[in-house]
Amino acid sequence: MSAVELGGGPITVGRASPEHAPDVELGPDPQRWVGRLHCTLDFADGMWSVTDNASVNGTLLRHGDVTERLQGRKRIQHGDTLLILGDMTPKGEPLYWELTFLDPHTTRPAPFGPPTDVRHTGPGLRYDWVAARAYRVENGVETLIDGLRPQGHQLLRYMAGRGNDGAAVACDHASLITALWGPREEWAPHRSYTRADLAGVVRAVRRCIEVDPSHPRILETVTGIGYRLNVSRPPT
Incomplete structure (x- = not known):
């Protein structure tokens, strides 16, 4: 356990990486689960806020007994904890970095907005960001x-994190390759990743999530562009 004293911000x-050193470094991270600029803490108007910088694996915010995926900019207060995926066991159990914010002068509750009620009517996938679990959702079941x-989880986390609940999320080949293997400049010498590598990951995911992998309805192909993931919210 270590502590970092926050100045006036921003704190990255x-x-x-060779070109970047964040203020708070999470490592080692050989699988690149953590983004180079994963999230940022800012101080303004007497309070601290945190923003996820469109990271591949997202940032979770635990406030009291509630843990939710960070979307947009959120105020944080004393006792709140940021959870950042740092690794995953071979069985798919998530291992998180936990960054607890300590500021006894912050007393007001964080302004969480009301949940939306958007639904995807066809078969879709719901990803539980806290437990790192994926669910097929069809007809309310x-x-x-x-x-x-783990690489399948990373693909689904990236795609599910780029859309609103109940929406179809389309991602191009290049962005998905970067999400899975990092930017080109970080690849090992004489190693490159192509659409064929990406297609291999997609096939493995489809074998798990589709009723009929040869006719996918959740992780669909967008010809000439990439792939589309149909995302669902849990039934109420």
Whole structure:
């Protein structure tokens, strides 16, 4: 356990690279689960806020007994904890970095907005960001998906994190390759990743999430562009 004294901000949190050293470095991170500029803490008008910088694996915010995926900019107060995925066991159990914010002068509750009620009517996928679990959702019934490997989780986390609940999320090949293997400048010498590598990951994911992987309805192909993920909210 270590402590970092916050100055006036902004304070960057992420993974170190040859071109960048964040204020709070989370490492080692050989699998690149943590983004180089994963999230940022800012101080303004007497309070601290945190923003996820469109990271691939997202940032979770735990406030009291509630843990939610960070979307947009959120105020944080004494006792709040940021959870950033740092690794995953071979069985798919998430291992998080936990960054607890200590500021006894902050007393007002964080302004959480009301939940939206947007639904996807066809078969879709719900991703539980806290437990790192994926569920197939169809006709109001949720089925836990087994067998996803860590790279499959990373693909689904990236795609699910780029859309609103109940929406179809389309991502191009280039962005998905970067999400899975990092930017080109970080690749090992004489190693490159192509659409064929991406298609291999997609096939493995489809074998887990689709009823009929040869006719996918959740993770669909967008010809000439990339892939589309149909995202669902949990049934109420």
